[in-house]
Amino acid sequence: MDQQQSPTGQARALLQRYLQGTTTPEENKIVEQWYNSLGFQAMPDSAQQKESIRQSVLQQVTAQTQPGKNKKAVIRRLSYQLTAAAACLLLIVAGIRYFTTSTSGQQLPGTTLYAGKHTRKKTVLPDGTVVTLNAASSLYIPAGFGKDGRNVALSGEAFFEVKAQPEQPFRIHSDRMVTTVLGTSFNIKAYPGEETSKVAVVSGAVQVKLPGLATVPQRLQANESLRYNPASGEQWRLQEAAAGMARWQQQVLDFNDAPITDIVAELRRHYADSIRLVATPADTAHYTITFRQENLENILQVLSGLTGITSQHINGTVIIHTKTAMQHMK
16 A cells, blocks of 8 residues: 655645646645745746745854854744745645545636735635735635635735625635634735734634644634734634724734734735845734834834834845844944
8 A cells, every 4th residue: 555645745745746847727726825925026947946045044043043143043043934935835735635626536727816916816706705905915816616615715915795605604824824704804914934824803703723633623703813923833812903903904004912033924914025134033022003004214213213113225135234234233
């Protein structure tokens, strides 16, 4: 009997087949969607480009692991990066295995909705559910949606207004979370690689299943939210006013206990791809702040006073240094 390949092995094999040019069009879409969600413009198409990316990553790791630095902090930082990368790989495997195959094992086509960087996209699904995608987000809808269940896969952030169908629950698969609803409105934020994922309920109720066979599903009511850290497995339930749960639809950036890495990632999605953050493993502080339709320069000025960052424009790129990064450069 052949041994069944592990999910991690399947993901590795998929990426290898992609680089060899032997994947199907549906698999290509899944790999490219994942790759683009990490902030790259396109998949590398030559050995030279791949080696350049590899060397860039190695340089960043080397810069963060110089002698005399806090080794425990470095290990935590690298552990989080590896865990986030593994989560992305597992999402690819889950997408292929769950969404692109029928009960007979044959491949099925599907539809992927995209909201590019600096944009938002609103659409109505075949069942009447209204979905608004935030910047740099995507929603995969399998071909059997509405017939073989109502399952979708989210990468990024979206606000859902689900059409009630008691006999057929609506399920969103996102960053190892599965959110099940009957009819309600809620927000999910689950960008690959960010420190936490979040589900926030505006009306009705949802059930959130986190990884682990022994994990008890969390039931959230209106004005409640659940935050989940994939790296540590920690989760927090919070009381939160419904009015502030998805203000990004009104071009409001709401940061609630967010690290500087997540803040800069959000700025990159909404303002400019050419924003670069220079940080260190010591940058573990979290910040709570709101920006209402501010321009980028005003935001950077406020963040400077709040977090101690400095920023400069070099050849069209905004380079942001954290306070600790500047200290290490001296």
